[in-house]
Amino acid sequence: MSVDLSQFIPSFLEESFEGLELMESSLLNLEQGDDETINSIFRAAHSIKGGAGTFGFEHVTEFTHLVETLLDEMRDGRREIQPNDVELLLVSVDCMRMMIEAIRDEGDYEQSKIDDTYKLLEIALNQNNDTSTPTESPDDSKDKQSSNATWIIEFIPEHHLVQTGNDPILLFNALADLGEVTANANCKELPAITDIDPEELYLSWELTLKSSWATEQDIKEVFEWVEDECQLIIRQDSKLAQDGEVKQEVEQQREEVSTVATSFEENKTPSIDVNEADKEPASAKSSKAKSEGGSIRVGVDKVDSLINLVGELVITQSMLSELGNDFNISKLERLTSGLEQLLQNTKELQESVMRIRMLPISFAFNRFPRLIHDLSKKTGKDIELVLKGEQTELDKTVMEQISDPLVHLVRNAVDHGIEPSDVRVANGKPKKGTIILDAYHQGGSIVIEIRDDGGGINREAVYRKAVEKGIIDESTTLSDSQVFELIFEPGFSTAKEISDISGRGVGMDVVKRNIQALGGRIQVESEPNVGSTFRVNLPLTLAILDGQLVRVGNETYIIPLITIVESLQVKPELINRVSGDMVLYRLREDNVPVIPIFKLFSLSAEHESVENSLLVVVEAEGLKVGLMVDDLLAQQQVVIKSLKDNYHDVDGISGATILGDGSVAMILDVPGIIQMAIGRKMQIGVRQMMSSIEGVEA
């Protein structure tokens, strides 16, 4: 029988990644004598090795074996837990991850790194004088020398053999797979009937095996599990050549044994058909488990709650259809309450389904302890990482896509935020810097904060740099927050020289773009000598959006709630017209450029002058703008549909949705609209204008 195991490879890979994560986080917290932690690391390595071997990933098995041996020595106390070893194990975890990722992506990996680490592991193991590498599984390649021979096997089991669950009959059956078997029982030791202990075995056997191919090793293997509990003498006898009727004899034996060991269950004939011709190990190549797409493991509770909800939905549905059978006006109240219930069911069902895609953010946070560990070493800065709100859930896709921007922000905090120890001490701060990663829900979105207690953003340096790079004009006056926003401008980097840590060619502008691509936004706050906070605001999911429905002319548009700062009725005295077409609206301290949507989208609107319309103030690209609309309608959750499937992308529109009445409504792409309205190059101009106005009025 051929069993194709490749279908289990994705689950093996998933499990391996979890195991590697556990190894990594445990290694980072490893302390002397912490047996349980060491044990769990060992177990993870052990499982990976076992799985890899089973699926034929020899390179992983071989490598992991060394890791496991090292861990085993630590576990047994034969080896002290030294920082060097922990470091080596961390690097080994990286190597294993690299190899397993290569399996997943059917890609290549850096063989030289594996080889180097492998050597280091070997050296480390040899240092520990009495290292005895556990012997690998016995070579099961059969010595196929044809020897058409008759074997005589004397099998004298100890009396307690059956107490370990072994059954001589089954052993003989297995032996019969090698050739023809004849068995002769010896009852010499059988005591008087009154002295028989039903749990003991008193018989011994002389077996004859006729086989054209079996070797002594094959025979020994059958008795492998009982070799310590019996006398086993195997010898070859070419003279003996009986035509034994194996089955019959074995049947006879069976009866005999049954009477001796009374608790044996009724034996059934085994029906296992092993196809010898098909012994190829399960090939791994057919597996396709790319990092995207993948599967989600869902807790049983989530599935159960879904099933419950579907149950309720079915009840509501049958209630409603019964009501519809002979409806009259007197049943109106029941219909209303039925529909109410349907609404409730649908809502809960939707939430439940969305929750399936939700994972705790700890999946994204998990990599940071290691990152901080490595960065601390590299920079020589002493840094403590605090993780908060790790159980906050967000959509799997959002999580996957926010991971890299977060890494960049944390690198940035280490590199530019936290000062070197001596500077910190000189400034009266604790020697050890702290970086806090905090996640929490706020309304329909998730907020991730990266806080450091470092030196804060150097306002002067940022300003000078921006002038130098031509991003702003020297005469420009900017508020603190406007200056901080400059670090997100393309081509901006305050590091004096590109450092190995955060200057890897990706700037904060990329971070910001990625976050915006997810429909989120990023803000920064900073105070000299106290530290900086980067606040990332993200939608909980990409599939559903909390929207404000607005009307412009005859069209209904949806503005993502996450971008909305406030909505207001225009007060004519707060309108400023500047440089021709541009309209600014005074909103407390800010001057907000007004964007007439009808004009931008070439529509006609009910109110085409600012004075009579409503403004929805939104924020994106670090700018606040007021969108001119005719009316504010409901707020509701909408399912996002792509326009691209059957059409193509449209400027200023991020997608469409289907409203309750079946009609389509467009979702506004706020950053896109701002770009359309003022153009990329004009942005800074507007900023300057805004600040100069501020300057004049202040």
Add this chain to the structure above:
Amino acid sequence: MTKILVVDDSNSIRDMVSFTLKGAGYETVEAKDGKEGLNTAQTGTFDLVISDVNMPNMDGITLCQELRKLPAFKFTPILMLTTESSGDMKMRGKSAGATGWLVKPFNPEKLLATIKRVVP
């Protein structure tokens, strides 16, 4: 039908062993560690127990010792899944009452062939 209890903390190994056994016509019940295995064992009768050695909560050796204390498992074959084929591991298994061991990595054919030594 021959009923087999499979105890392993690794999902993929457990799935795979189960899959192989089911494919060969055995009935299987799974448990994710020794503790769960022991609890599950008490809910019915089994013709064979296959257990990993290294597991959280309760390891395979302890599971084996505990099972042997139960009357229903006095003679039940218990096979340990191990990557270590060292004599030491076998001795520990034997002294705990294990029937035999399966050395990982195993292939499905080998698994089916070897368990024939202990289950009908």
Add this chain to the structure above:
Amino acid sequence: MDIQTLAAEIPDADQTVIEEIDFISNGKQFLMFNLGKELYAVDILCVEEIRSWEEPTKIPNAPSYVKGVINIRGLIVPIIDFRLKFDVCAAEYIDSTVVMVLTIETDEATKTMGFVVDAVSDVIDVQDDDIRADAGFVGSIPQENVQGLVNVNERVVTLLNVPALQHVDV
């Protein structure tokens, strides 16, 4: 008419079957539609459904022939007015105006789009041999969108090349 003559007129069972197979493998069915006074046709296998005209949701700054999008069973489907796109005739939206929803399948992607036409009429059977190359004169419809011409009675019908319509919205 005696029984003999009748029998002679009934075709052989075998023959009929062969003719049927012949017909299916060589010919195709096309759905004919009107743009103003002109006749066009598309492969009927590409036609998803025919809907009556309803005002779609406008797409900002779209060209005049892109009328907007509608919801067809949860799909967002763009509506293109053939008459405006191909500049065939004036575009009126009256009760008889219909939208022909086509599935446009190419190697790149499968798109669903709706096309506004004045009316749909008959289904015609077209043998491959009947299709003539474009007469060579340059009409208002780009060459790549035309599969060929076919004569139906005394009228000439332009067969549209459906896969080539996939970029008709730009």
